[in-house]
Amino acid sequence: MGRKKIALIGAGQIGGNLALLAAERELGDIVLYDIAAVEGMAKGKALDISQLLPVPGFDARITGTSSYDDVAGSAVCIITAGIPRKPGMSREDLLGTNLKIISDVAANLKRVCPEAFCIVVSNPLDAMVYAFKKLTGFPKHRVVGMAGVLDSARFRTFIAMELGVSVEDVQAFVLGGHGDDMVPLVRCCTAGGIPVSELLPKERIDAIVDRTRKGGGELVALYKTGSAYFAPAAACIAMAEAYLRDKKRVLPCAAYLEGEYGIQGCYFGVPVVIGAGGVERVLQLTLSEEERTLVAKSLQSVQKTVAETKL
Numbered sequence: 492m493g494r495k496k497i498a499l500i501g502a503g504q505i506g507g508n509l510a511l512l513a514a515e516r517e518l519g520d521i522v523l524y525d526i527a528a529v530e531g532m533a534k535g536k537a538l539d540i541s542q543l544l545p546v547p548g549f550d551a552r553i554t555g556t557s558s559y560d561d562v563a564g565s566a567v568c569i570i571t572a573g574i575p576r577k578p579g580m581s582r583e584d585l586l587g588t589n590l591k592i593i594s595d596v597a598a599n600l601k602r603v604c605p606e607a608f609c610i611v612v613s614n615p616l617d618a619m620v621y622a623f624k625k626l627t628g629f630p631k632h633r634v635v636g637m638a639g640v641l642d643s644a645r646f647r648t649f650i651a652m653e654l655g656v657s658v659e660d661v662q663a664f665v666l667g668g669h670g671d672d673m674v675p676l677v678r679c680c681t682a683g684g685i686p687v688s689e690l691l692p693k694e695r696i697d698a699i700v701d702r703t704r705k706g707g708g709e710l711v712a713l714y715k716t717g718s719a720y721f722a723p724a725a726a727c728i729a730m731a732e733a734y735l736r737d738k739k740r741v742l743p744c745a746a747y748l749e750g751e752y753g754i755q756g757c758y759f760g761v762p763v764v765i766g767a768g769g770v771e772r773v774l775q776l777t778l779s780e781e782e783r784t785l786v787a788k789s790l791q792s793v794q795k796t797v798a799e800t801k802l
């Protein structure tokens with residue numbers, strides 16, 4: 492059996508790191524696509540990473556291109572095409588520009604990769620993944636948004652730093668839209684199976700929740716020229732790998748909801764099972780009244796941005 496093809500649409504900061512991580516995990520052959528004006532960058536990153544692989548000893552064919560012909564037949568498409576935030580911008584400020592870009596990408600992927608599992612990353616995430624699904628007409632199990640894995644990884648990092656323990660032993664997840672009113676679920680956060688509320692005072696947990704919510708902005712303020720890219724790339728790879736290796740991983744992702752959590756016809760961050768069937772299941776848990784209030788606020792923000800897409 493030949494290697495699967497993985498298309499990375501957008502060969503910028505996240506795209507380049509995706510290529511590196513996917514190659515190092517031998518997930519398949521990789522096509523780095525970007526617009527003609529920066530085709531040299533896509534080709535350059537592909538060549539540079541190809542020349543790295545003999546050192547650790549991994550096999551992957553990596554190509555850079557500005558032609559969708561080379562993308563055709565990919566099993567997985569990860570879409571990072573679009574502009575990132577600069578200091579002072581909200582994710583919603585990207586809507587006008589990135590909606591045009593996502594529309595272009597959707598039209599092309601519908602044509603050349605009608606069977607692919609698609610992971611949308613471009614911001615504002617919940618609206619962009621909604622637009623991509625609507626414009627391609629792909630089924631909901633094959634279109635998912637990346638946000639929760641990243642936001643939960645940030646939450647886990649801060650908890651592990653605070654406790655001075657391994658990140659491996661900290662489990663946590665974040666519910667809701669990919670905005671500053673996302674909902675880190677404190678009661679589901681554990682270190683070695685122990686609820687963190689047993690290990691840390693409430694004010695420290697509150698501070699970590701707040702830092703998690705603003706985690707993207709903290710990076711934008713530090714980088715000044717764009718947003719985070721190492722951790723976002725790793726989060727996408729976890730999702731792509733779960734699909735390609737049929738791992739049935741439980742991951743928080745922006746999934747299209749049709750009644751789950753009382754939400755209808757909208758992408759929203761919830762725990763899902765990802766395996767060979769794509770988004771195979773949405774896992775539902777009973778929320779407390781306080782959590783329901785926070786989720787409702789996050790949903791309102793998502794719906795407002797989606798409405799602005801006028802799709």
Ligand SMILES: NC(=O)c1ccc[n+]([C@@H]2O[C@H](COP(=O)([O-])OP(=O)(O)OC[C@H]3O[C@@H](n4cnc5c(N)ncnc54)[C@H](O)[C@@H]3O)[C@@H](O)[C@H]2O)c1
Binds near residue numbers: 500504574592614641
């Ligand atoms: N969902 C998340 O959790 C998350 C996290 C971080 C960043 N992001 C978002 O991901 C996106 C990419 O971030 P980045 O740091 O890689 O940005 P970047 O600017 O480094 O890369 C984006 C690339 O998209 C390309 N592009 C523009 N128009 C295109 C088109 N029509 N077709 C294909 N490619 C096109 C650009 O040429 C550029 O190379 C941004 O919108 C950013 O806000 C999302």
